[in-house]
Amino acid sequence: MKQGTAARTRHFDLIVIGAGPAGAAAARTAAVSGLQVALVDKRRFPRPKLCGGGITGRAMGHYRRIFGDALPDIPLVTCDRFSFFGFGQDLGLTTGVAPLYLGMRHALDATLVAQALDAGAADFTGQGGALDTGDNCLTLNGLRLIAPLIIAADGVNSPTARQLFGQAFDRDRIGFALEVEHPETDTTAPVRIDFGAADWGYGWRFPKASGTTVGIGGVMARNADMKSALAAYQQRLNLPGDLPVKGQFLPFGAFRSVPGKGRILLAGDAAGLVDPITGEGIGHALLSGELAARAAITALSRAAPDQALAHYCHALKPTHQGLRHACLLRNIMFRERLRPAFIRSFRSSRTLRTEYFRLMAGETEYGPLMRHMAGRLPGFALKVLRGI
């Protein structure tokens, strides 16, 4: 690293803003490859983070590749029993499929940050900054960090996306989720998923080592009173409804097709990368952080930082395609006219459920899953599916 000419300026190859899964993955990938990286977050870790903490096999695969360990060293419940409900109807228990790993995000994220710092990223956590997008300079308490490339992984409310595009997300398409942490736990209980617990969304009950996380999430514009929907859901699960409720936007289904501008790349929630059906964002955050870092590594090795965004867009194509397919499938699942066909298919077809779990394990994609479904759906649904 060059020391800056000004006393309070430090030059890096890459600045990563936001140290959640996307930022930690980006910083770790870049630092391992030898880049000089600054990892910045306005919070110190561990910090609270509202999330179900459900880590799919697909996400765990990304974790293993990027961080090199089999599993993060945090309390995790490994669950391979899933109880599905759809619009109040019992869709059955599925067992013996690829597991979901359940943990608390404050612990997961602290581990990921520690692993990024161990790889050599410089620690600027606990400091918020002012970004000058003109010269890629971030000012933190009088210290100027400068780099030819920036990866902004600063979450769903991304101040960087707001600076670049005027808004962090589209309010007409954004999702919203509410969660409650119940202190009781039964780690032998199945994971429970209720499609339709929120309108164009679902509810979840996740058993954890330290308690049970219960939540609902759906398209915000369709859920004027999500608090009442959560109260009704907790009542259905025979859980007390008097615990503190927390809420957060969920950018599902409205990703940015060009995630960045100039020499600033957006990753994770800041790029809108959450699965519109499962609400899964940790896996996409890890992967997009890694891909953004790889794009930076390639562009810098060619002394062409202006090309990083194009490399990144190319690498993200399969992820974007999967999210487009998932949006189409969501149109089928939640459209009232098509619901009965969806419920019938999901309940009666073991193959369909197995394919869904293979998807969450990272063994298949939405395209093949939807082709499998197509044979079971009426003509109208096939029109919705046109294009896969």
Ligand SMILES: Cc1cc2nc3c(=O)[nH]c(=O)nc-3n(C[C@H](O)[C@H](O)[C@H](O)COP(=O)(O)OP(=O)(O)OC[C@H]3O[C@@H](n4cnc5c(N)ncnc54)[C@H](O)[C@@H]3O)c2cc1C
């Ligand atoms: C209620 C709820 C439940 C969910 N459940 C699941 C689930 O079970 N499984 C799953 O896979 N996904 C789930 N998600 C989605 C998942 O939480 C996100 O997709 C994931 O956290 C995205 O990671 P990220 O690194 O992009 O952003 P984040 O994890 O949000 O990290 C962003 C970081 O940026 C920092 N930051 C923000 N602004 C600044 C700034 N100005 N300067 C510096 N740093 C800044 C923040 O402090 C934060 O550390 C859920 C989301 C919600 C809301």
